[in-house]
Amino acid sequence: MSIEQRLKDHGINLPDPPLPVANYIPAIVSGKLLFISGQLCLDRGKLKPEHIGKVGQGVSIEQGAEAARLCAINLLSQAKGAIGNLDRIKRCIRLGGYINVGEGFTSLPPIMNGASDLMVAILGEGGKHTRTTVGVAELPMGAAVEVEAIFEVE
Amino acid sequence: MSIEQRLKDHGINLPDPPLPVANYIPAIVSGKLLFISGQLCLDRGKLKPEHIGKVGQGVSIEQGAEAARLCAINLLSQAKGAIGNLDRIKRCIRLGGYINVGEGFTSLPPIMNGASDLMVAILGEGGKHTRTTVGVAELPMGAAVEVEAIFEVE
Amino acid sequence: MSIEQRLKDHGINLPDPPLPVANYIPAIVSGKLLFISGQLCLDRGKLKPEHIGKVGQGVSIEQGAEAARLCAINLLSQAKGAIGNLDRIKRCIRLGGYINVGEGFTSLPPIMNGASDLMVAILGEGGKHTRTTVGVAELPMGAAVEVEAIFEVE
Numbered sequence: 213m214s215i216e217q218r219l220k221d222h223g224i225n226l227p228d229p230p231l232p233v234a235n236y237i238p239a240i241v242s243g244k245l246l247f248i249s250g251q252l253c254l255d256r257g258k259l260k261p262e263h264i265g266k267v268g269q270g271v272s273i274e275q276g277a278e279a280a281r282l283c284a285i286n287l288l289s290q291a292k293g294a295i296g297n298l299d300r301i302k303r304c305i306r307l308g309g310y311i312n313v314g315e316g317f318t319s320l321p322p323i324m325n326g327a328s329d330l331m332v333a334i335l336g337e338g339g340k341h342t343r344t345t346v347g348v349a350e351l352p353m354g355a356a357v358e359v360e361a362i363f364e365v366e
Numbered sequence: 367m368s369i370e371q372r373l374k375d376h377g378i379n380l381p382d383p384p385l386p387v388a389n390y391i392p393a394i395v396s397g398k399l400l401f402i403s404g405q406l407c408l409d410r411g412k413l414k415p416e417h418i419g420k421v422g423q424g425v426s427i428e429q430g431a432e433a434a435r436l437c438a439i440n441l442l443s444q445a446k447g448a449i450g451n452l453d454r455i456k457r458c459i460r461l462g463g464y465i466n467v468g469e470g471f472t473s474l475p476p477i478m479n480g481a482s483d484l485m486v487a488i489l490g491e492g493g494k495h496t497r498t499t500v501g502v503a504e505l506p507m508g509a510a511v512e513v514e515a516i517f518e519v520e
Numbered sequence: 521m522s523i524e525q526r527l528k529d530h531g532i533n534l535p536d537p538p539l540p541v542a543n544y545i546p547a548i549v550s551g552k553l554l555f556i557s558g559q560l561c562l563d564r565g566k567l568k569p570e571h572i573g574k575v576g577q578g579v580s581i582e583q584g585a586e587a588a589r590l591c592a593i594n595l596l597s598q599a600k601g602a603i604g605n606l607d608r609i610k611r612c613i614r615l616g617g618y619i620n621v622g623e624g625f626t627s628l629p630p631i632m633n634g635a636s637d638l639m640v641a642i643l644g645e646g647g648k649h650t651r652t653t654v655g656v657a658e659l660p661m662g663a664a665v666e667v668e669a670i671f672e673v674e
Contacts, residue, residue, distance in 0.1 A: 234629045234630070234632065234633045234636060235633055235636040235637050235640055235648075236615070236636050236648065236649055236650065236651045237648045237649065237650060238650065239650060240611070240613050240614070240649070240650050242552065242553070242613050242672050243397070243551070243552060244396065244397060245396070247613055247614050247650045247670075248650060249650040249651050249652060250651065250652030250653065250654070303394070305394050305396050305401055306394070306401050307390070308652065310652075310654045311504075313503050313504045315503070315504075316504070317504055318504050318505065318506060318507055318508040319506075320504065320505070320506045321388045321506050322388070324388065325388045325389055328388060328389040328390050329389050332389055340389075340390065340391045341390055341391065341394070342390065342391060342392065342393060342394050342401045342402060342403040342514075343390045343403050343404070344403060344404030344462065344464075344512070344514040345404065345506060346404070346464045346502045346504075346505060346512060347502055347503045347504030347505060348502055348503055348654045348655055348656055348657075349502075349503045349621050349623070349655045349656055349657045350619075350621045350623075350624070350625055350626050350628065350654075350655030351626065351628070351654060351655060352626060352627075352628045352629050352653060353626055354626040358652070358654060360650075360652040362401075364396050397551070398550065398551060399550070457548070459548050459550050459555055460548070460555050461544070465658075467657050467658045469657070469658075470658070471658055472658050472659065472660060472661055472662040473660075474658065474659070474660045475542045475660050476542070478542065479542045479543055482542060482543040482544050483543050486543055494543075494544065494545045495544055495545065495548070496544065496545060496546065496547060496548050496555045496556060496557040496668075497544045497557050497558070498557060498558030498616065498618075498666065498668040499558065499660060500558070500618045500656045500658075500659060500666060501656055501657045501658030501659060502656055502657055503656075503657045516555075518550050
């Protein structure tokens with residue numbers, strides 16, 4: 213099944229790629245690698261109130277996982293903007309997940325799963341990636357989650 | 367001298383590669399690059415009590431450096447699981463080190479040296495890598511250190 | 521216009537590449553990718569007092585942006601040390617920006633722009649990169665900003 217078809221089956225209508233908020237660009241293809249800038253958990257370009265703040269301190273685990281899922285959707289949206297057709301993606305190589313955390317909150321993997329699960333749901337076997345998940349002190353705009361990606365394209 | 371031989375000379379018996387704790391995979395080869403997921407300072411699959419918590423606030427510099435060394439061993443273990451024979455590693459290109467720190471603790475390089483020194487001890491000249499070391503707010507399971515890697519393989 | 525010429529036009533005299541403070545190296549070329557270790561905001565090898573500490577808590581936005589600019593200059597300095605001539609750089613693929621932040625400070629993009637704007641000023645169209653910006657708990661030596669880079673070279 214194609215990646216574009218899986219998006220439809222999951223009822224995901226990719227948003228317009230969020231514009232970078234400063235002097236950089238969202239995606240670059242170098243050789244077979246597609247690098248995507250860190251994406252915040254914007255929902256159609258806006259941070260929902262429940263996705264602002266620290267997970268484990270205002271933002272719940274469920275809200276954090278949904279925030280990570282939104283980051284993944286934005287990564288795919290940027291990928292599509294860069295390469296035109298998501299079926300050119302061979303696989304997701306790496307996700308870097310940055311979780312905005314309250315002190316003492318260490319259940320980071322379930323949050324990041326929101327992004328990982330979406331990649332596997334949409335890219336299938338090619339969605340299985342390496343990843344690094346860390347808890348950070350702050351994120352731009354107070355976002356709860358930011359995720360960056362490297363894809364392999366053909 | 368071979369990499370496998372150096373492991374023996376250092377008395378390092380690689381553990382079984384730690385399993386990812388969620389929906390992702392530990393390693394991917396893309397072209398000549400081998401990406402490894404962030405590895406926690408697990409010792410044969412378990413976090414020792416002295417490797418849980420914040421360096422400079424409960425975890426000492428020596429314990430932190432040992433934790434980083436364990437991350438490096440787990441990276442090599444994952445590399446071996448992915449490519450079969452560590453002698454296929456041409457060099458370590460990059461280590462990304464995330465240190466779980468207490469407020470005001472800035473002696474991060476000596477901690478990360480635990481990982482860097484092991485890479486050079488085991489990979490020799492090919493173990494000399496670029497690296498980035500930062501102090502983070504929290505890590506999965508409260509681990510003191512997490513390190514990710516990119517290797518070049520042939 | 522050449523990259524070396526643009527440096528002159530901007531009055532930037534690249535410092536000697538800062539030496540790594542531990543057992544790693546500043547730069548590695550693998551294929552067409554040039555990886556540079558995370559660079560602190562050293563000014564000719566020293567951290568100025570105003571670039572030590574947390575942005576939003578002692579370090580101002582302007583000082584933070586200047587610190588990020590210094591990181592970018594050090595990245596170029598390391599690139600030159602590694603490849604000899606900056607005109608071999610085809611483009612900057614990725615900047616990873618780590619901002620040492622005080623609690624509640626979320627205006628991270630304007631800080632990181634100090635690095636991004638310098639890359640575009642010096643590399644021109646090839647300076648437009650992907651980037652990830654996060655706020656961290658601590659950085660080596662208490663530096664306000666650390667930035668790492670991947671370039672594409674020919």
